[in-house]
Amino acid sequence: MMNAEIISVGDELLIGQVVNTNASFIGGLCSSLGIRVQYTTTVGDCKSVILDAFRLAWERNDIVLVTGGLGPTHDDITRDAVITFFNTSLVFSEEVFGDIKDFLARLNRDADNANRDQAMVPVDCTPIRNMDGTAPGMHFQRDGKHFFVMPGVPSEMKGMMSGYIAGVLASLGENTRSTVTLMTTGIPESLLANRIRGVEQFFSAASLAYLPSPLGVRLRITAEAESLLQAETTLATVKEFIYNRAGEYIYAENERPLEEVTGELLRQRGGWLAVAESCTGGLLADKITNVPGSSDYFERGAIVYSNRSKTELLDVPEGMLAQYGAVSREVAMAMAEGIRLKSGADFALSTTGIAGPGGATDTKPVGLVWIGFSSAETTYAVDHYLGNDRLRTKTRAAQLALDTLRRHLLGLPILFPTELRMQS
Amino acid sequence: MMNAEIISVGDELLIGQVVNTNASFIGGLCSSLGIRVQYTTTVGDCKSVILDAFRLAWERNDIVLVTGGLGPTHDDITRDAVITFFNTSLVFSEEVFGDIKDFLARLNRDADNANRDQAMVPVDCTPIRNMDGTAPGMHFQRDGKHFFVMPGVPSEMKGMMSGYIAGVLASLGENTRSTVTLMTTGIPESLLANRIRGVEQFFSAASLAYLPSPLGVRLRITAEAESLLQAETTLATVKEFIYNRAGEYIYAENERPLEEVTGELLRQRGGWLAVAESCTGGLLADKITNVPGSSDYFERGAIVYSNRSKTELLDVPEGMLAQYGAVSREVAMAMAEGIRLKSGADFALSTTGIAGPGGATDTKPVGLVWIGFSSAETTYAVDHYLGNDRLRTKTRAAQLALDTLRRHLLGLPILFPTELRMQS
Numbered sequence: 001m002m003n004a005e006i007i008s009v010g011d012e013l014l015i016g017q018v019v020n021t022n023a024s025f026i027g028g029l030c031s032s033l034g035i036r037v038q039y040t041t042t043v044g045d046c047k048s049v050i051l052d053a054f055r056l057a058w059e060r061n062d063i064v065l066v067t068g069g070l071g072p073t074h075d076d077i078t079r080d081a082v083i084t085f086f087n088t089s090l091v092f093s094e095e096v097f098g099d100i101k102d103f104l105a106r107l108n109r110d111a112d113n114a115n116r117d118q119a120m121v122p123v124d125c126t127p128i129r130n131m132d133g134t135a136p137g138m139h140f141q142r143d144g145k146h147f148f149v150m151p152g153v154p155s156e157m158k159g160m161m162s163g164y165i166a167g168v169l170a171s172l173g174e175n176t177r178s179t180v181t182l183m184t185t186g187i188p189e190s191l192l193a194n195r196i197r198g199v200e201q202f203f204s205a206a207s208l209a210y211l212p213s214p215l216g217v218r219l220r221i222t223a224e225a226e227s228l229l230q231a232e233t234t235l236a237t238v239k240e241f242i243y244n245r246a247g248e249y250i251y252a253e254n255e256r257p258l259e260e261v262t263g264e265l266l267r268q269r270g271g272w273l274a275v276a277e278s279c280t281g282g283l284l285a286d287k288i289t290n291v292p293g294s295s296d297y298f299e300r301g302a303i304v305y306s307n308r309s310k311t312e313l314l315d316v317p318e319g320m321l322a323q324y325g326a327v328s329r330e331v332a333m334a335m336a337e338g339i340r341l342k343s344g345a346d347f348a349l350s351t352t353g354i355a356g357p358g359g360a361t362d363t364k365p366v367g368l369v370w371i372g373f374s375s376a377e378t379t380y381a382v383d384h385y386l387g388n389d390r391l392r393t394k395t396r397a398a399q400l401a402l403d404t405l406r407r408h409l410l411g412l413p414i415l416f417p418t419e420l421r422m423q424s
Numbered sequence: 425m426m427n428a429e430i431i432s433v434g435d436e437l438l439i440g441q442v443v444n445t446n447a448s449f450i451g452g453l454c455s456s457l458g459i460r461v462q463y464t465t466t467v468g469d470c471k472s473v474i475l476d477a478f479r480l481a482w483e484r485n486d487i488v489l490v491t492g493g494l495g496p497t498h499d500d501i502t503r504d505a506v507i508t509f510f511n512t513s514l515v516f517s518e519e520v521f522g523d524i525k526d527f528l529a530r531l532n533r534d535a536d537n538a539n540r541d542q543a544m545v546p547v548d549c550t551p552i553r554n555m556d557g558t559a560p561g562m563h564f565q566r567d568g569k570h571f572f573v574m575p576g577v578p579s580e581m582k583g584m585m586s587g588y589i590a591g592v593l594a595s596l597g598e599n600t601r602s603t604v605t606l607m608t609t610g611i612p613e614s615l616l617a618n619r620i621r622g623v624e625q626f627f628s629a630a631s632l633a634y635l636p637s638p639l640g641v642r643l644r645i646t647a648e649a650e651s652l653l654q655a656e657t658t659l660a661t662v663k664e665f666i667y668n669r670a671g672e673y674i675y676a677e678n679e680r681p682l683e684e685v686t687g688e689l690l691r692q693r694g695g696w697l698a699v700a701e702s703c704t705g706g707l708l709a710d711k712i713t714n715v716p717g718s719s720d721y722f723e724r725g726a727i728v729y730s731n732r733s734k735t736e737l738l739d740v741p742e743g744m745l746a747q748y749g750a751v752s753r754e755v756a757m758a759m760a761e762g763i764r765l766k767s768g769a770d771f772a773l774s775t776t777g778i779a780g781p782g783g784a785t786d787t788k789p790v791g792l793v794w795i796g797f798s799s800a801e802t803t804y805a806v807d808h809y810l811g812n813d814r815l816r817t818k819t820r821a822a823q824l825a826l827d828t829l830r831r832h833l834l835g836l837p838i839l840f841p842t843e844l845r846m847q848s
Contacts, residue, residue: 012635014461016452017605017644017679021443023466028440037438038473040466042447049462056480109614153636181441190533211436212577220441255441275727281713282706285727289705292781292814300733303699303709303725305718309767313724313737343733357716389579390716 002172004030005057006040009050009068009078010152013042022067022157029161034173035063045069050081058085062145063172065165068152070135079138082149083122086140090120096127096136103134128164132156139168146172177224178231182242184249185216185258185403186415192217195246202241205234214395215258216249248412251403258402259287265409266297266347273405274345275301276314276335278326279353279369284398299345304335314338327352327364332372332381340374347408348374349401350381355390369397373404384417426596428454429481430464433474433492433502434576437466446491446581453585458597459487469493474505482509486569487596489589492576494559503562506573507546510564514544520551520560527558552588556580563592570596601648602655606666608673609640609682609827610839616641619670626665629658638819639682640673672836675827682826683711689833690721690771697829698769699725700738700759702750703777703793708822723769728759738762751776751788756796756805764798771832772798773825774805779814793821797828808841 006026012018023040030037038061043053050069057064069078083090097119101111118134121127128137128148133156140147148165150157184192189212199208205225211218219242223234243250252261266273275284285301288294302313307326310316316334324330332352340348353369360366366388372381384400386393407415430450436442447464454461462485467477474493481488493502507514521543525535542558545551552561552572557580564571572589574581608616613636623632629649635642643666647658667674676685690697699708709725712718726737731750734740740758748754756776764772777793784790790812796805808824810817831839 012633012644013448014451014464015455015603016448016450017642018635019443019445019448020464024437024440024443026440027438031439038468039477040438040444042464044462053463179439209436211442218441220436277706277709280710281718281722282701282709282711282725282727283713285701285706286704286710286818287706289707289727289729289779290815290818294705295729295783298705298729300729300737301706301725301727302737303706303713303727305713305725306723309724312766313726342736355713359719391714394710394714 001034001036001174001176002062003038003060004035004063004065005038005061006030007050007053007057007064007066008040008042008152009045009066010042011044013068014044022152022154025154025158026065026067026161029166030063030065030169030173031179033166033169034175034177035169045077047077047081047084050078051085054081054085058145058147063169064145064147066147066149067157070137070149070151078149079122082138082140086122086124086142086147088122088124091123092116093119093121093127093136096121096129099129099131099136100134103131128160130156130160132159137164139164176226176228176231177222178228178235179220179222180235180239181211181254182219182221182239182250183216183252183254183256183258184219184246185251185399186417187217187246187249189217192219192246192249196242199238199241202234202238206238208238214392215399216251248407251406257287257290258399258406260291262402262405262409263288263291263294263297265406267293269346269409271297271347271409272299272343272345273297274299274339274343274348275401276339276348276350276372277301277303278305278310278335278351279355280351280394280398280401281305281355283394284349284351284401287398287402299343300339302339310335314342325361325364327354327368327370329370329381329383332370333374333379336372336374336381337379346375347405348372349405350374351397351401353384353386353393353397355393356388357390367393369393369400371397371401371404373408375408380414382414382416425458425460425598425600426486427462427484428459428487428489429462429485430454431474431477431481431488431490432464432466432576433469433490434466435468437492438468446576446578449578449582450489450491450585453590454487454489454593454597455603457590457593458599458601459593469501471501471505471508474502475509478505478509482569482571487593488569488571490571490573491581494561494573494575502573503546506562506564510546510548510566510571512546512548515547516540517543517545517551517560520545520553523553523555523560524558527555552584554580554584556583561588563588600650600652600655601646602652602659603644603646604659604663605635605678606643606645606663606674607640607676607678607680607682608643608670609675609823610841611641611670611673613641616643616670616673620666623662623665626658626662630662632662638816639823640675642679672831675830681711681714682823682830684715686826686829686833687712687715687718687721689830691717693770693833695721695770695833696723696768697721698723698763698767698772699825700763700772700774700796701725701727702729702734702759702775703779704775704818704822704825705729705779707818708773708775708825711822711826723767724763726763734759738766749785749788751778751792751794753794753805753807756794757798757803760796760798760805761803770799771829772796773829774798775821775825777808777810777817777821779817780812781814791817793817793824795821795825795828797832799832804838806838806840
């Protein structure tokens with residue numbers, strides 16, 4: 001297997017101003033093409049440090065992928081470092097300049113001198129075309145090794161990676177590894193580990209990693225073997241083992257989001273969904289509408305931050321709000337039923353809780369969230385305790401609401417977190 | 425200035441399954457304490473590679489900060505690598521075990537053998553207490569250099585970084601650098617650069633970086649000098665220069681989000697806000713309610729994905745929808761005015777557009793978004809063209825809606841993107 005290193009250039013990455021999502025994207029693509037990423041390294045906008053990183057990476061890997069520092073401004077010095085590193089010189093490329101002019105024309109702009117300079121490329125590299133910006137990429141080949149340079153702007157990097165570079169890497173990678181990620185939600189890591197106890201029997205041929213997040217625990221299974229077919233067979237065995245023991249918690253594979261799964265289930269049913277949100281404040285609807293085509297099954301959402309809006313938009317009785325408080329089983333059920341009846345939707349979800357940091361009472365702590373569900377047949381609400389971080393509570397509550405819908409549409413039992421904890 | 429390297433351990437980072445937000449957090453904290461981060465390096469769960477990374481980092485830096493691979497499961501090998509690296513051995517720590525037992529007690533759980541093993545710490549390190557998990561951190565000091573090891577779980581890492589480690593670093597850092605980030609929105613990078621032309625005169629003493637994102641362009645100014653006071657003076661001069669030329673586009677400094685700014689403006693006014701969202705699908709309300717205490721000024725949101733809901737919840741006339749279509753100036757204005765009147769709020773925002781990929785017509789391309797505003801005095805809507813990426817369009821539209829409110833509350837002129845483009 002060929003080894004690769006990803007080098008990201010930019011002070012903004014080192015001082016924490018920008019999160020390095022480029023390295024994840026490149027790493028993911030390399031892995032899927034059978035290239036092993038050994039290192040990712042980030043360095044600042046300093047030529048000598050960049051050169052040191054180039055030398056080390058070139059020595060210890062077959063493939064080096066560099067992003068960042070290719071823009072037209074003074075702080076962009078990667079091209080200069082590349083020229084020194086490969087001891088080469090620049091030449092004007094008509095083809096690259098044509099791409100730059102075409103790109104600018106789409107923005108109703110003309111090329112200036114800075115753009116003309118961007119069309120200067122090292123004489124012994126293959127320029128990589130940039131359809132989303134003005135800086136070309138570069139591909140050097142020496143002694144069977146490959147050195148790629150891309151801009152740091154994510155859309156420009158992605159265009160080059162998914163196009164030209166993926167083509168080169170696909171021809172280099174030899175894939176004898178098979179991997180899958182099982183997306184679970186509604187069960188904590190420790191209880192999930194209990195459920196699938198015994199999976200260790202496969203660890204000579206496969207590995208398993210637990211990746212917890214507020215959306216749930218992802219299980220990454222990787223099998224490596226003499227051949228791809230053998231790896232895939234092992235993977236299928238491990239998968240089956242886990243599905244048999246924890247299948248109801250697995251909503252998807254390979255990073256597919258829950259809102260896509262529920263969207264597809266609704267589409268299959270021809271069912272309409274409406275949501276009434278208090279503590280999630282719009283996040284639930286936001287996730288639902290992130291899915292292209294969601295207008296085919298999502299009717300409306302009501303974000304009812306005030307008691308008045310709960311009564312006006314959802315018909316929650318004022319007396320109920322006074323008697324039980326807005327964060328209660330009764331109000332969660334009334335919200336779900338109210339939006340379902342008002343909208344004419346087939347299914348409705350509701351959230352009401354105390355996201356914090358303020359708003360707690362003696363009996364209702366920060367993190368208490370009621371999730372409500374309503375259909376023509378049934379209306380119910382379940383309480384959850386989601387911790388004391390406002391944004392994490394919103395995220396977990398929206399995910400639990402979607403999972404409530406998934407479980408209903410698949411005929412799975414209602415999840416009661418307290419019962420789940422008692423099983424352990 | 426002392427130099428630092430951040431080492432992240434974990435296959436999941438290399439293959440792109442998890443984005444390395446830990447490195448940004450640590451980098452940001454180091455910078456603010458006057459420590460220069462020179463490198464961040466990511467390696468997989470392989471002991472020999474981890475050891476190589478330790479050796480190189482220890483050789484070229486004064487401070488090394490390691491995260492990840494400290495959990496109780498088989499794939500966590502960082503502690504083992506640390507023991508080899510420092511040629512030391514483990515000893516049971518009653519104090520660490522007490523912390524672990526306390527932590528588990530809060531989850532109603534008892535310590536098991538795996539937890540007991542986690543209380544084994546290298547004999548010559550200072551254990552770093554973990555209040556959010558079971559794995560202790562470690563602090564080694566040798567020859568004036570520092571080596572810190574933390575778990576990879578972000579909340580556990582943050583607890584250690586913000587507490588014990590920040591204390592150590594604060595005593596080591598000598599800060600003669602001053603930096604600020606100006607958060608702009610509503611103006612593209614190239615036009616912003618035109619506006620502040622002349623800023624180059626300060627580049628001997630300060631540097632300027634453009635950081636574009638769908639939320640706007642951030643301008644990071646950094647001044648470094650003999651003394652902190654001198655650096656701060658330079659910074660203030662550059663800041664003033666930029667504020668004088670582009671002040672109306674600067675909504676905040678240092679990563680403060682726009683929804684916090686508009687929230688504070690509403691709170692000062694005692695004004696109530698309501699929103700009616702079509703194409704943003706809940707994202708606008710989600711952002712508004714991310715701010716703690718937003719229930720003091722946010723009354724309600726309506727997510728009106730169907731024509732029926734636009735009519736029922738916002739009183740948008742059916743005839744208007746038929747005549748102009750849901751994506752139109754008329755409907756955007758009617759939505760904003762409708763939710764304002766229905767809710768009794770003082771200010772209202774609306775969004776209606778074509779987020780794509782479907783839904784475009786000959787006259788209405790994907791990316792067309794109308795942003796509406798309504799108050800007792802005025803109601804208007806402005807059109808924007810936000811590109812062909814669904815999530816980016818939602819993000820940009822929600823940000824533009826918030827900026828419309830900010831501009832109104834500050835008495836700034838309405839932003840017309842076409843006029844802005846013509847100025848260039």
